[in-house]
Amino acid sequence: AQxxxxxxxxxxxxxxxxxxxxxxxxxxxxVNLFWYVQYxxxxxxxxxxxxxxxxxxxxxxxxxxxxxxxxxxxxxRKPSVQWSDTAEYFxxxxxxxxxxxxxxxxxxxxxxxx
Amino acid sequence: GAGVSQTPSNKVTEKGKYVELRCDPISGHTALxxxxxxxxxxxxxxIYFQGTGAADDSGLPNDRFFAVRPEGSVSTLKIQRTERGDxxxxxxxxxxxxxxGETQYFGPxxxxxxx
Numbered sequence: 578a579q580x581x582x583x584x585x586x587x588x589x590x591x592x593x594x595x596x597x598x599x600x601x602x603x604x605x606x607x608v609n610l611f612w613y614v615q616y617x618x619x620x621x622x623x624x625x626x627x628x629x630x631x632x633x634x635x636x637x638x639x640x641x642x643x644x645x646x647x648x649x650x651x652x653x654r655k656p657s658v659q660w661s662d663t664a665e666y667f668x669x670x671x672x673x674x675x676x677x678x679x680x681x682x683x684x685x686x687x688x689x690x691x
Numbered sequence: 692g693a694g695v696s697q698t699p700s701n702k703v704t705e706k707g708k709y710v711e712l713r714c715d716p717i718s719g720h721t722a723l724x725x726x727x728x729x730x731x732x733x734x735x736x737x738i739y740f741q742g743t744g745a746a747d748d749s750g751l752p753n754d755r756f757f758a759v760r761p762e763g764s765v766s767t768l769k770i771q772r773t774e775r776g777d778x779x780x781x782x783x784x785x786x787x788x789x790x791x792g793e794t795q796y797f798g799p800x801x802x803x804x805x806x
Contacts, residue, residue: 581733609792621734621782621797628792667733676791677722678747681733 600668695798716785
């Protein structure tokens with residue numbers, strides 16, 4: 578069975594600081610990886626995804642993530658955060674053999690202080 | 692265009708009652724997903740439809756939970772004999788196709804409280 582682990586439950590940063598949120602998954606086969614964001618009062622929306630090709634994926638709002646297959650990781654990064662990045666971030670995985678069945682991590686709450 | 696909509700936005704019921712939660716996917720999306728999110732946790736997969744049929748219902752916790760999508764568009768999640776542990780936010784998502792790399796578009800959720 579697939580599983581996802583997000584190491585940081587709550588991260589607090591000042592504006593302009595760099596961000597890295599950890600995500601590790603457990604599954605031996607081919608996977609598709611996603612980062613979703615939920616801003617306060619809004620619903621989940623996709624930040625970026627990896628399903629094949631270049632392991633460095635760029636998403637919206639300056640976010641990027643790198644798929645490192647040997648480490649089963651898909652960490653999210655942003656070089657300089659803004660107050661508007663305050664939100665909850667979820668990592669998710671779908672195995673190629675389990676189309677449609679997403680497994681999510683428990684999320685990381687990011688608070689950016691102005 | 693219109694996104695995924697869910698009704699009601701909030702539902703309060705008593706233990707033992709029956710509830711129905713509705714999801715309207717984005718028009719033209721063939722795949723539809725239901726998740727449950729408890730406080731402090733990520734969404735937990737319940738069931739996935741491709742068209743009218745349930746392609747994967749392995750996440751339904753027990754036989755009190757059932758979902759339908761009779762015309763391949765709107766879906767209803769039905770919970771019988773509700774228990775306090777069913778209290779959660781129920782999320783619906785849809786995607787254009789049902790492949791593993793497809794982007795899922797989420798609705799705002801229905802917050803269910805069982806007293």
